[in-house]
Amino acid sequence: MMKLRLSIMIILVGVVPCMAAKSLPLPVWRKQDRAKLIKGELVVGAGLFNDSPAFEPPKSEVPIPEVPPIEPEPYYDPEIIPEAELEGYFASTYGEYLIDPQKLLTRQEVLDQEGFLQYHASESELDIKMYLFDARQKLPASHDIARICKQVYAGQPLTAVVFCFLGNPDRNQIAFAGEGADQISKLELRKMRESAVIKAMQKSDPVMQLDSFAVQFSISLYWLEREQEKSRALAAIEEKKRNLEKTAEGIPVDEPVNVVSDRDGVAMIKTYAVYLLAGVLGLVCVAAMVWLSWSAWKRSRRYDFPVYELPRRLGGDYAAGVGAVIAFHSKLSSPSSQRNEASDYLTRI
Numbered sequence: 530m531m532k533l534r535l536s537i538m539i540i541l542v543g544v545v546p547c548m549a550a551k552s553l554p555l556p557v558w559r560k561q562d563r564a565k566l567i568k569g570e571l572v573v574g575a576g577l578f579n580d581s582p583a584f585e586p587p588k589s590e591v592p593i594p595e596v597p598p599i600e601p602e603p604y605y606d607p608e609i610i611p612e613a614e615l616e617g618y619f620a621s622t623y624g625e626y627l628i629d630p631q632k633l634l635t636r637q638e639v640l641d642q643e644g645f646l647q648y649h650a651s652e653s654e655l656d657i658k659m660y661l662f663d664a665r666q667k668l669p670a671s672h673d674i675a676r677i678c679k680q681v682y683a684g685q686p687l688t689a690v691v692f693c694f695l696g697n698p699d700r701n702q703i704a705f706a707g708e709g710a711d712q713i714s715k716l717e718l719r720k721m722r723e724s725a726v727i728k729a730m731q732k733s734d735p736v737m738q739l740d741s742f743a744v745q746f747s748i749s750l751y752w753l754e755r756e757q758e759k760s761r762a763l764a765a766i767e768e769k770k771r772n773l774e775k776t777a778e779g780i781p782v783d784e785p786v787n788v789v790s791d792r793d794g795v796a797m798i799k800t801y802a803v804y805l806l807a808g809v810l811g812l813v814c815v816a817a818m819v820w821l822s823w824s825a826w827k828r829s830r831r832y833d834f835p836v837y838e839l840p841r842r843l844g845g846d847y848a849a850g851v852g853a854v855i856a857f858h859s860k861l862s863s864p865s866s867q868r869n870e871a872s873d874y875l876t877r878i
Contacts, residue, residue, distance in 0.1 A: 608665050608666055608667050609666070609667070610631075610662065610666050610667075610668065611631075614630045614631050615669075615672065617630035618630055618660060618672075619672070619677060619680075619681055625658075626643055626646035626647060626650065626656065626657060626658060626659060627639060627642050627643045627646060627659050627661070628658070628659065628660045628661065629660075629661040631661070631662075631663070633661050633662075633663060633695050634661065634695075634736065638736055641740075642659075642739065642740070642743065645740075645743060645744070645747075646659065646743070649747045649750075653747070653750060653751065653754060654686075654687070654754060655687055655688065655689055655750050655753070655754060656686070656688050656689065657688075657689045657691060657743070657746070657747065657750070658682075658688055658689070658690050658691065659691045659693055659743065660690075660691065660692050660693065661693050661695055661739075662692065662693065662694050662695065663694065663695060663696070664694050664695060664696035664697035664700075664735075665694075665697075666694065668692070674690060674692050674702045674704045675704060677690065677706075678690055678704050678705070678706030678710070679706070681706070682706030682707050683706075683707075684707070684708075685706070685707040685708070686707050686708060687705060687706075687707045687708055687709045687710060688705070688706050688707045689703065689704075689705055689746070689750060690703070690704050690705070690706050691703050691746065693739060693742065695735045695736075695738075695739060696735040696738070698725075698726050698729035698730055698738050698739075698742055699726055699730070701722070701725070701726060701729075701742060702722075703718060703721060703722045703725075703746070704718075705718070712757075713753070717753065720749075721746060721749040721750075721753070724745055724749060725741075725742045725745040725746040725749065726742070728741045728742065728744070728745040729741045729742040729745070828861060
């Protein structure tokens, strides 16, 4: 029995696969492949050893549109100001206090800063022209602040020119241009710049740094104007003294022609208005002090009544129920207001 089972298994393992192999057809070479094999154009089994066999995608009949080549972006150097923007800085400065052709500030920030500079111009004789640059940008030698002051602002009223590097206040530059610029010493200029830079460095935001710098520089210009006014007043006094001395010596003196500008008239009106207001306030204060003093004196007044020695009547010390007693309960009210109406006993008779 065991032998029979073993024989059946041998038949199943050996004979059945052979029969199946005989039923499969053998591969046949195509004529084209055989010709290539004979010529050496086809290597048998080459496709088995290639990691990435060549594959030709089917050609599409739909034409593919040509895409134009993308031009590379121009190289941007943060230290170079574009030539087009550089021309826009100094093309025209009339009516503008903040010059920002590169749009480094937003529209609202420009309006805020321009509003402050306009307010300063309305209150001061010295205008501020503020040019904005990026923190790392460098101006060419042809656009140095000294040359700009001579070329752009020649013959104009005294103006403060400021080159502000947004985000780096330590690089900010200040110069004066126009009439009288030579009268401002370098020491005063350095002090004004240092105070404005120190104030700006206390902020971390670039826009806040710009605001602090502008405010502090405006304050410095205010004190500079006050000093210039004092100097002009002293010079006028000295000129009058010299004229008086010349007149005493018999030397003719040419009277200077005083030219009053609109700003001088407005300043004179403001001065008179301040004096008038101070006088009115002084009068009001004096009247108030007089009234308070009179009220205090009135409240502190005292009334002393004399004591009269009355003669005795019929040897008695007092009358028989006829008489009156005067008493004052308050020293602040009048005697008439403290009078108490009493019954008249004589009317009963």
